[in-house]
Amino acid sequence: MADPAKAIEAIREARPPATDRFTYLTIVEANLSPEVLPTLNEVLQDASLTQEIGWDLVFNLVNLPGSEACLETIARLGNPREVILKVLETLELLEEQEGYDADVEDEADNKATQTVSADKKFIALMGMLAILHKRIKTKYPSRFLAQSLQTVYGAYVPNEERTAAVINLVYSLSKQKRPPLPSRKSSVNVANPDLEGDASKNAPDPEADAAEKVDEKEEQLQQRLLLSFATCVLEGYANGNDMAWAARLVEFLNPYKIVTGRKTLMAKFREDKGLAARDDIVGKLVALIEDLGLESCTKGFVNHLTEGPLHSEPLTGAEDLSSPNEIALSTGGCVCLLAYWVFSLTVFDARHPQPNLHIFPEHYAMLDKLLQDDAHTQIQKSTGTVEALVAIGLWLHSNNLISSEKATPISKPVTSVDDPTSDYMRYIHLVTLIALFHPQIHVRNAASTLAGVVLHSDPSDEDRLRVLYDLLENCTFASLKARAVAWLREEIIARSKEETQSAFNTPQALETVQYVVxxxxxxxxxxxxxxxxxxxxxxxxxxxxxxxxxxxxxxxxxxxxxxxxxxxxxxxxxxxxxxxxxxxxxxxxxxxxxxxxxxxxxxxxxxxxxxxxxxxxxxxxxxxxxxxxxxxxxxxx
Incomplete structure (x- = not known):
């Protein structure tokens, strides 16, 4: 490494016009170190110079500790179009750079690189994007934004630091109704130079078209892009972190079943700072989504979840879309949003929309939509979304929202065990797939709970008997067959109190299932x-x-x-x-x-x-x- 004093002198003395900009850029790159950053930031206050060389310094600077001030200066004074492209390129290289850093861990010349974590690089780049996108003056800023959001999501890792950084980015670029919510003590906070810095220092866009003004439709496109992005982030965060929505709902709704002396998940999420931070981050994401316009559970929102196509990558190709209505939202993200609404309504007594839907037909349609193709793979890769589905089902049952008047589930008398299945049987089949394949045991247990309570809600005892026989006869998983036996016992106990004869308070049920039990x-x-x-x-x-x-x-x-x-x-x-x-x-x-x-x-x-x-x-x-x-x-x- 060059002597810091000589490096500082070189950066000062070689400034244009002493050298041309290409030569000066080479000198700066050769002398970069944490010690020269204050001097470099002084030099970069020259807007004309920064517009020429700033974008070329982004990749090297982001790897240096203490470079935040220089990066902010480049974001405020550099050519926004060129700098954005370099920021996006750097984001795409983040994963590759992490691997490089690991390989050179023992090399003394790379010590500075090692001290900057990938999360800190990501946060710094998010701060730059927030400033840069506000500076661009063009007829179609949504095209720049769409490209940026796609790249950001590609580099996103669902931890607290990066999620807080993208929340800051969206708040900066949105027409938000309120400032970000205050943080709890457990929350992770990251710098937001756009909101914390001095916007008066921003240089004008050198390529701006003064004759053009962003119209209302273009602003709507940008807002819709940010909303779509926020739903993607919510889905990504829920799939990357165990939120225990369903399991905590089971505890809250059934306190008498809690084992004495065992710490509950409810208590763990209250007392553990890391777990509390998850609730805090999700709460901020949901508040952000509501501020972006998705603040009520409309019929259109429900139709998106039940009847529309499955959107797993809604931002792909979004830069070519010309209407806000063409920009889809993440289906999984919307499912997670709905789950958080009903969860926080119940557990936190929060003010969120109360959905107008039922297990039949809406929740059944959601399950079928997300699990109909290769359920095992879907459950394994979308663990948070799938748990959200279970949480929604538990809430619906707890509020006796079983079936809407217009959609009574099929429930025919059983003439043989081979009769066509009812909606109840198909619904329970989908839920039991979650009980079998979800990697988290508390989600498997919650799914089993949901399957059981929905089974007992089936108004046809013949249909309930058919479901139990099917599970006991055809299921190859011992744990699920065991649950079916437990449900059979619950049916016999529950129906014994009824005066009307049924399959479960007469020998009919056991005559049917005794050879599979x-x-x-x-x-x-x-x-x-x-x-x-x-x-x-x-x-x-x-x-x-x-x-x-x-x-x-x-x-x-x-x-x-x-x-x-x-x-x-x-x-x-x-x-x-x-x-x-x-x-x-x-x-x-x-x-x-x-x-x-x-x-x-x-x-x-x-x-x-x-x-x-x-x-x-x-x-x-x-x-x-x-x-x-x-x-x-x-x-x-």
Whole structure:
């Protein structure tokens, strides 16, 4: 590195006209270091010089610590068109530059580069764009803005610092109704040189067309672009950060189910500064979106979510659009906005629009729209959007918004288990896909909760029976089959209080599903490989555990069956069900569990049970022992 004193002298003495601008630019680049930045900023106060060389310094300066003042000067005095292009180019190189920085980590000559994080570079560039776009005077500024927003979103990483920076950018460029909301103590704040600096220092656009004035339509285009961008950012942030909207709604709506002594997600988001910052950032994004014009849940907004096409990259090609109505909003971002509205209405008692929609047909249409093509991939890549869908469904059910009068779900009497499915079955199928494939366990649990409550809301007991049979017969996931058994039990309990006969307070339900709840397991005794038996049990332990619990529920202890506290369930049991269940399911299952736990079998290879699988099988064995003497079941201890 050159001596700082000599570098400062060179930058001062070589200023044009002492050298031409190309030579001077070379001298400046050769002598750049944090120490020379104050001197360079003085030199850059010459607007004519900065218009000639400023844009060429952006990439090198953004990598130097302490260069914010120089970058702001370039943004205020440089040619805005040229500087914007350089800023966008630098944004596109951010990811590549991060990789370069990692490779040269141990090189002494690159220490200055290492001290500037990618987030700080991004923040500095956002501050420049806010100033630059205000300086451009052209007939079609929306074309510049569309290109910038696309590039910004391509470089966006959904953390608090970058999100705060893009919020600042949009507030600066929008016709906002109010200043940014004050921050909570947990919030992350980033500099906004456009609002904090002196706009009177801005140089005029040297390429401005004085004869042209931006018309109202052009301003509408810019506002719509900013709104579209903000919905994209909201979707990106929700997908990149666990917001726990659905799980917190479950806790809020069902406080009696909270395990005593366990810290709730509600408490964690209140007390943890990092989690509180997420709520704060999303709150600011939503306020920004509302200020940009999306402040009510109109019929058109609902139609966008239910009937319109799926827009995942609405900014692509936006620079060629001539009407604000042609600029789409992010579908996922709008879903997240809707989820935040209903979540904050409920949990924070906030003032947000109360949507006029129902589970049928609107929420069902949203689920179908987002999950109809390759649900597994959609759930994995859009975790926040999918959780938002679950949160909306939970809120709708909690407010008894099941079906609109104009859209009563299909619900036909069951004549066979192969009858065409109802809207309820298709809806529950989509929700259970979330319960299976979402990476966050609390979202899977919330989705299971939603599927269960919607199932119980189906007005047709025949339809509910069809749904349960379908899950138990065709689902290959033990955890979901276990939930179906739990829902069956809930149905029997709930309908037992009804005076009108139904499938669930008569033997009809169990006559239909007993062979899928308690399937024939004779094949386990016929399987010679103990390893194969162990694999089957490990994969289906959750389902069989729930079936054992269901057996205890149905038969219980003989002496307590007719007590006032437990009148028993004899009225829902088909004739001779105990004996047939014991023969086809209980005895083979018990024998298989004992065989695996004792490492018995014809094969000599050792069975490697993991700690979880082993614990599950031992617990299953203990629960089967609890059936000793209940309903004729006998277990040898």
């Amino acid at each position: 308690f399937p024939n397991l004779d094949f386990l005794e016929e399987t010679s490989s103990t390893v194969e038996v162990a694999e089957y049990l490990a994969g289906n332990a959750a389902f069989h555990m729930q079936a054992v619990n269901f057996g205890l529920f149905l038969w219980g202890e003989k002496e307590s069956k007719e007590t006032e506290a437990n009148k028993g369930w004899a009225h829902v049991l088909p004739d001779n069900m105990e004996a047939t269940v014991r023969g086809r399911w209980f005895d083979p299952l018990l024998a298989a569990v004992d065989r695996v736990l004792k490492r018995e079998g014809e094969e000599k290879e050792e069975i490697e049970l993991g700690p979880v699988e082993g614990a599950e099988l031992r617990l299953l064995r203990l629960r089967m022992e609890d059936l000793d003497g209940a309903g004729g079941f006998t277990v040898k201890k």
